[in-house]
Amino acid sequence: MQGILLLLGSCMPVLGAVLLSPVLPTMAAHFADTPGVAILVPMVLTVPALFVALVSPVAGAVADKVGRKNLLLWAMVAYAVFGMAPFFMDSLVQIVVTRAFVGVCEAFIMTCCTTLIGDYFHETRRNKYLSLQTVFTTVSAVAFLTIGGLLGAGGWRNTFWMYGVAVVLAAIMLPVLWEPVKNPTRNLRQAVPWRQLSKPAVVTLFGGIAFYTLVVHLSYILTDLGLSDVARIGMMSALASLATAVGAFSFRLVGGFGPYRLLPIAFGLTSVGFVVIWGASSIPVAMAGAVFASAGTGLLLPSLITWALGVLPQEVRGTGTGIWTSSLWIGQFICPFVVAALGAAAGGLAAGIGILGLLAAVMAAVSFFTAGRPVKANSVTQATA
Structure with a gap:
């Protein structure tokens, strides 16, 4: 409940x-x-x-x-x-x-x-x-x-x-609900593991941009490819959302592998999907790319927050979660501006998304080396239900 x-x-x-x-x-x-x-x-x-x-x-x-x-x-x-x-x-x-x-x-x-x-x-x-x-x-x-x-x-x-x-x-x-924190932390600055938290926060900023790229721009991509029926555009967008949900749901099955394994897969799927959209000349091909990318971003979010929570002791988990949430929503807010800038430089919206896909491939490699193995030390501070 x-x-x-x-x-x-x-x-x-x-x-x-x-x-x-x-x-x-x-x-x-x-x-x-x-x-x-x-x-x-x-x-x-x-x-x-x-x-x-x-x-x-x-x-x-x-x-x-x-x-x-x-x-x-x-x-x-x-x-x-x-x-x-x-x-x-x-x-x-x-x-x-x-x-x-x-x-x-x-x-x-x-x-x-x-x-x-x-x-x-x-x-x-x-x-x-x-x-x-x-x-x-x-x-x-x-x-x-x-x-x-x-x-x-x-x-x-x-x-x-x-x-x-x-x-x-x-x-x-x-x-x-009940209150899990019996003795609230008074000196947060010293207790927060800033160095460990900075890594998932920075990667999440890019993850937020990637996650919201198709949420904002898929309808424009489909329109550029000649689809003008609003109902069909809505159906295509719903299909991409379903792929996001499937990707997220799969995390409960594979979450035990840890962020250092799952984040490269999530960013890799996102990269492939964005690059496919870049080269798509038909709606079916573009939607195939959208499904790949959406499945990747669906797996991406729970992998990122698991990484962040894994470095946080319970007494400062709120502070760390707030920083992670801020990174995600900053990514959401700047997403249209980033994609527009990349599109202007690369020659169009699809090209801008493709460039973002290449950056996601780089992030897949970066996340493998920065996420690290699951840390068991913090588990003693976590409440169980």
């Missing part, structure tokens, strides 16, 4: 990222007379991700100082309040401000949920829930897009009511 609740809680940042996507054009029309509407409306969608990246390290440090459970519950309630607030607002600027606070809450939610998974479980069970975390978030993205469209059909404001589900989850979490 604890694992399921933490997986559902991990979906809240995904809800914030995709729920409003179907109603952005309607919002733009409603606020057409607002100065800067062309910039402000997209910010409604992107501002939370920026604040997740900025606040996650702080969220992790706070979780280590005051504990995880109560911090998570307050963040869930605040997330619901700020998430639903735009329903009552007539100012686009005010809505963007509330979205920034939604991002702050998401930082605390994601960091606390991932940290508690590391606290409650270890070894095989932890691998299971970390793989399911990526599966849940990937599948929930498709579900939230559908729900956002259905709610938005009755008016763009209606979509904001969906954020109220966080209060329901918080009410269930209250009696079920």
Whole structure:
């Protein structure tokens, strides 16, 4: 039950990222007379991700100082309040401000949920829930897009009511979750293994770029190849998402091999997929590349967080998880800019993705030598369930 609740809680940042996507054009029309509407409306969608990246390290440090459970519950309630607030607002600027606070809450939610998974479980069970975390978030993205469209059909404001589900989850979490940290750490700076943590953090930054490349750009690739049917584009995107879920789900079966073996495989699959997309002259070939790359990125995320958690003692696991989360979301935020820059230099979007694929091949080799073998010493500090 604890694992399921933490997986559902991990979906809240995904809800914030995709729920409003179907109603952005309607919002733009409603606020057409607002100065800067062309910039402000997209910010409604992107501002939370920026604040997740900025606040996650702080969220992790706070979780280590005051504990995880109560911090998570307050963040869930605040997330619901700020998430639903735009329903009552007539100012686009005010809505963007509330979205920034939604991002702050998401930082605390994601960091606390991932940290508690590391606290409650270890070894095989932890691998299971970390793989399911990526599966849940990937599948929930498709579900939230559908729900956002259905709610938005009755008016763009209606979509904001969906954020109220966080209060329901918080009410269930209250009696079920428990606080694993009995003596919160006071001197975090000395306790955090910064040198060991810096390696997965840097690799995760690139991993975040790779993970979100097709999430953002696959529809453009298909359009460039002549596919104009929006429904078919949606189906192709769903197929890539399914491959991501399969890749993530496989981690529960192969997680015992360790990050130093799995990360080269994950980056290798991603590299092959991106290079295939680069050379694709037809939609089937491009989708074959997308499936390879998506399976690789699905395996990539749980492998990265396992690596990060493996170097963290329990008393500073929140701080380390927050830094890892920040690296991932910074990668998400800068992904469109990186791909656009590579595409401009290489002569097109597909070429830019191909260059990123070559970089992923390099990262496959780098990760083999930097991830190292599984460390058993920290297991004594981990709570078991």
